[in-house]
Amino acid sequence: MPADPRSLVLSLILGAEARGDAALGVRELIAACALFELPENNVRVALARAVAAGQLATPRRGAYALSAQARPLADEVGRWRSLEDQIVEWRGDWLAVHVGATGRSDRPALRARERAFGILGLAEFERGLHLRPDNLAGGVASLRERLAHLVPQGTELGTVFVLGGLAAADAQRAAALWDAAALDAHYRDGTARLSAWLENARALPLERAARESFELGHAAIRSLVFDPLLPAPLVDAAARSRFIKTVARFDDAGKAVWQRFLKRVRAAAPQPALAS
Numbered sequence: 001m002p003a004d005p006r007s008l009v010l011s012l013i014l015g016a017e018a019r020g021d022a023a024l025g026v027r028e029l030i031a032a033c034a035l036f037e038l039p040e041n042n043v044r045v046a047l048a049r050a051v052a053a054g055q056l057a058t059p060r061r062g063a064y065a066l067s068a069q070a071r072p073l074a075d076e077v078g079r080w081r082s083l084e085d086q087i088v089e090w091r092g093d094w095l096a097v098h099v100g101a102t103g104r105s106d107r108p109a110l111r112a113r114e115r116a117f118g119i120l121g122l123a124e125f126e127r128g129l130h131l132r133p134d135n136l137a138g139g140v141a142s143l144r145e146r147l148a149h150l151v152p153q154g155t156e157l158g159t160v161f162v163l164g165g166l167a168a169a170d171a172q173r174a175a176a177l178w179d180a181a182a183l184d185a186h187y188r189d190g191t192a193r194l195s196a197w198l199e200n201a202r203a204l205p206l207e208r209a210a211r212e213s214f215e216l217g218h219a220a221i222r223s224l225v226f227d228p229l230l231p232a233p234l235v236d237a238a239a240r241s242r243f244i245k246t247v248a249r250f251d252d253a254g255k256a257v258w259q260r261f262l263k264r265v266r267a268a269a270p271q272p273a274l275a276s
């Protein structure tokens with residue numbers, strides 16, 4: 001589960017959008033947050049702060065949706081379902097970003113760039129030089145475009161280029177930037193954990209199913225958003241593929257649970273009095 005109320009609210013609204021709800025009402029958000037023992041006042045404060053920060057918009061009174069400012073990151077998160085379409089054969093070259101000459105005084109921009117590097121699977125090879133295998137569809141041009149999309153306008157991106165011809169020792173060092181064994185274990189364990197939940201989901205009370213499907217689904221999708229998408233033989237690509245497919249099945253089941261939960265919340269809402 002997200003660590004703070006604002007993150008929870010943003011994640012709930014992002015999930016609602018994925019289910020086809022353009023916005024969520026404050027009553028729905030309060031009921032959803034209550035599943036995680038978040039008091040109503042904390043929810044209202046989180047909503048107000050998210051609006052003030054430009055992360056949420058209010059398309060109508062009492063309703064909240066992602067803002068235009070939040071759209072680039074939300075679009076990037078939504079790419080997880082097509083991850084396997086974003087991978088091409090690796091021929092041994094690397095995509096590189098060198099940030100040695102960029103400024104370091106704008107802390108929010110630096111944090112945004114570091115988050116973007118995580119989403120794009122870039123790891124620091126040497127001070128100021130970040131690498132990833134050149135196995136993403138669209139190559140260096142796509143990486144440069146996605147990086148620019150993920151950071152505030154005007155942020156210095158550094159130099160983005162293709163790096164080839166590494167010495168064998170350097171190539172081995174680059175390949176070891178990621179904990180491949182941990183990734184493979186995560187794919188296997190995640191597949192087993194989500195599959196086990198799906199087998200028992202029908203027996204769960206609705207509120208528990210909603211809470212658990214959000215917690216497990218949020219963690220699984222986040223791991224895919226930040227997955228470096230390493231090529232074989234660096235990781236077990238087949239295990240990753242099984243995990244992605246399992247997350248998609250889990251997400252579909254979670255959407256159905258949350259549609260039932262929100263339908264109950266809406267049905268319980270007080271109806272306006274009829275004019276006499």
